[in-house]
Amino acid sequence: MLNLKYLFIGVLSALMFTACGTDNSSQSKETMGSAKKVLFVLTSHDQLGNTGEKTGFWVEEFASPYYFLKDKGVEITLASPKGGQPPFDPKSDAPESQTESTKRFKADKDAVAQMASTLKLSTVNEADYDAVFYPGGHGPLWDLATDKNSIALIEAFYNAGKPVSAVCHAPAIFKDTKAQDGTPLVKGKKVTGFSDSEEDAVQLTDIVPFLVEDMLKENGGIYSKGDDWTPYAVEDGLLITGQNPASSELVAEKLLEKLN
Template sequence: MGGKQSKRRERTIAIVCTSADSMDGHATGAWLEEIATPYYALLDAGFAVDVVSVKGGKVPIDSASESGDFFTADCQKFYDDEDAKKALANAKALKGVKSGHYAGIYLAGGHGTCVDFLNNATLTRVIEETLAADKPVAADCHGPVALLACKKPNGDSILKGTNATCFTDAEETAVGLAEKVPVLLETEFKKLGAQFNGAADWTPNAVTDGKLVTGQNPASSKACVDAFLALLKK
């Protein structure tokens, strides 16, 4: 039995999602593409996936990610997939997550993360323990807000001197939410000493530094999970 559990841990990834459906009065949630794209990329690569959310239960989805060009082929596939829909409706609670149970952690974005990923002590612990165990962590778009509280073993910010990216201040302004978010991610990354690698608005962009992968925006979801998979295969 122990051998089976160990093998599963080596081949299982936690996709961590927000449980927040509003931010300063603005209806939001998780961004569907940022869950669906890594979900299928990981399954196709032979990994099992646990969908996790801060509170557990149903993951709220930002309605903007269910419309127009934002609703990608992976999004449609996800909504046509009974197993995927069940996982999204019955996410595991973050409080029950132990980093040792997973081969890596993937943080999906959406503005909801600005509410419950920010300064979340449990999520901070999971990220720090995963990296300390030399396992990869990926965070896309607003998912990197969880990194702001994370520390290196020497007490420095995990972002100090680290090549990284996230949803840029220009992109936040473009979507009209610069005054709603609790922090501007790019600004905070730079304050914490990150070597910030931003691309033009809405351009796919993922950055790897050690075992940490960061993606800039929803369009970066494929680049982000591909870089994450490259680390998992090392």
């Protein structure tokens, strides 16, 4: 009888352990499934007009938001119009342009590998993500501003009630995006982006295909800005925009608040 008693206790304990293990497993899966997913879209354009110089995305505008969000548990996927390695602006890799986040990126083998294998934009589905973020650099002025896949993606995110964020030159993506009524997406909305005075300061006013500040105003956006080169970001509903490289993390902060 004593042996049967201990056998019964053992079986009961095993059943309880299994049940608890199942609950923990389910809870773990549920926790893993709750991570927010953000799509980063980078430029594939590397020519700075007819200057013969190279351009692309600005490294700080990628690295700063990337690590801010990643460190908070956000899952990040990278995409670009052509897929693969997107070009970075050589000036953003200069010693004077380095920040803690750019240094961290250079030393991060996993992030560097992820950057080298961005998804082709045409294969991306809005339904797979909770928000989209566009880093700047001059490159987007030439490709993402008019890229049909990018335009359709932005409109899909917005119409699905998901945040659309961009910093510095990346608000160029709103050049041809439309609201459901056919009007410019930024019409009547508070926005910011690389200012005319900042473009003049880098002596590229006559090189770029259009000025971000002027385009946003022409599209009916309620444009505002801070002092040149200082952090400044604006949120209006689902749209979050930042003025310059220094505004990158501030945009990411506002995006995370929106996601939570």
